[in-house]
Amino acid sequence: MSGHQHEEAGKTTSPYAARIRAIEALLFEKGVLTEPEVQDSISYMETRSPSNGAKLVARAWMDEGFEELLLSDAKAAALQLGIDPEHPAEFIVVKNTTGVHNLIVCTLCSCYPRAILGRPPDWYKSFEYRSRAVREPRAVMREFGFEPPEGVEVLVHDSTADVRYMVLPMRPPGTEDMGEDELAHLVTRDSLVGVNVPS
Amino acid sequence: MTFEPGDRVKVLLSEKPGHVRIPGYLKGKAGWIESLVGEFPNPEELAYGHSGLPVRPLYKVGFRQADLWDDYEGPAEDYLYADVYEHWLEPGEGGPT
Amino acid sequence: MGGSPGGPIDRGQHEVEDWERLADAINAALSGKGLQTTDQHRRAIESLEEYRDLSYYERWVAATEKLLVEKGILTGDEIDERAAEIERRWGGP
Numbered sequence: 001m002s003g004h005q006h007e008e009a010g011k012t013t014s015p016y017a018a019r020i021r022a023i024e025a026l027l028f029e030k031g032v033l034t035e036p037e038v039q040d041s042i043s044y045m046e047t048r049s050p051s052n053g054a055k056l057v058a059r060a061w062m063d064e065g066f067e068e069l070l071l072s073d074a075k076a077a078a079l080q081l082g083i084d085p086e087h088p089a090e091f092i093v094v095k096n097t098t099g100v101h102n103l104i105v106c107t108l109c110s111c112y113p114r115a116i117l118g119r120p121p122d123w124y125k126s127f128e129y130r131s132r133a134v135r136e137p138r139a140v141m142r143e144f145g146f147e148p149p150e151g152v153e154v155l156v157h158d159s160t161a162d163v164r165y166m167v168l169p170m171r172p173p174g175t176e177d178m179g180e181d182e183l184a185h186l187v188t189r190d191s192l193v194g195v196n197v198p199s
Numbered sequence: 200m201t202f203e204p205g206d207r208v209k210v211l212l213s214e215k216p217g218h219v220r221i222p223g224y225l226k227g228k229a230g231w232i233e234s235l236v237g238e239f240p241n242p243e244e245l246a247y248g249h250s251g252l253p254v255r256p257l258y259k260v261g262f263r264q265a266d267l268w269d270d271y272e273g274p275a276e277d278y279l280y281a282d283v284y285e286h287w288l289e290p291g292e293g294g295p296t
Numbered sequence: 297m298g299g300s301p302g303g304p305i306d307r308g309q310h311e312v313e314d315w316e317r318l319a320d321a322i323n324a325a326l327s328g329k330g331l332q333t334t335d336q337h338r339r340a341i342e343s344l345e346e347y348r349d350l351s352y353y354e355r356w357v358a359a360t361e362k363l364l365v366e367k368g369i370l371t372g373d374e375i376d377e378r379a380a381e382i383e384r385r386w387g388g389p
């Protein structure tokens with residue numbers, strides 16, 4: 001079986017763990033999938049993480065031309081940094097400004113830019129987030145410790161079709177002397193979804 | 200395509216069964232076309248293994264939060280955007296925004 | 297779902313388990329071979345009676361199983377049998 005250590009005896013785990021293992025074994029036996037194919041998928045997913053998003057943001061903060069590209073053709077911008085989205089879905093980046101703060105949600109199913117950022121956090125997939133983010137985005141952000149300043153509009157993007165969204169947060173003040181790597185470290189996964197901002 | 204950015208639109212109230220890509224909370228609501236995302240096969244048909252053709256326009260549609268929720272807590276300029284296929288939209292009232 | 301009342305958001309994060317990684321990988325691999333699509337998978341998830349009782353990845357696995365059976369690639373019985381065998385090997389449910 002691919003890439004796993006046997007589930008520990010006595011550890012409570014979902015009955016679906018055995019089911020997916022059974023499906024895997026049967027698909028291999030019937031020649032529907034091969035072990036390398038599954039292993040490649042596992043490896044691919046492991047390379048997807050919020051640090052990809054952080055790199056895109058840090059580059060955009062340092063380079064206006066790159067920011068323009070990120071906002072007009074995000075997939076091309078990702079490719080330029082060696083991040084291959086591979087997935088056919090559209091990928092759109094929305095920019096926070098002094099007047100506007102963006103929040104991303106998928107009420108229908110938890111769509112997320114996985115091909116860039118990897119797996120979404122559990123809270124993003126929760127019924128509570130999916131229900132409340134569209135109706136009371138400001139209350140949700142308050143739970144994440146963030147309140148937009150007076151006069152800032154909140155724009156919620158519900159990814160209802162095959163578009164995946166990511167937020168381009170504003171560059172924090174006092175970071176003028178930082179290099180790109182340092183800047184990337186400021187960019188949290190949560191700020192890419194829009195529930196709060198980099199500090 | 201039927202709509203241009205700025206056009207006022209309304210989401211249909213249809214109770215179409217099966218897999219639909221329109222959230223319940225948007226049905227019957229009025230908004231505007233923000234932009235055209237592109238043209239794609241219909242996911243509601245793809246979901247059942249059909250071709251989903253012909254491709255149809257997918258629009259980014261904007262709504263005022265105050266128009267979506269009676270008890271919305273926030274300023275009038277808070278908006279919500281959703282990506283909506285043309286077959287879920289009809290022309291809205293009033294001229295372009 | 298959108299707009300329904302909801303309680304506080306649990307910000308805890310569970311450690312992704314190997315079987316969940318495998319669920320992701322099987323889906324991606326099946327998609328890659330044109331054996332299932334995102335839209336089909338979503339539709340299958342939405343049609344699960346147990347939707348609200350299952351975790352995110354449990355829904356994924358249940359939906360993948362549903363599609364494989366629907367397409368005649370596997371049968372429910374052989375999955376049941378093999379899953380039971382695997383559980384026995386792991387030391388019983």
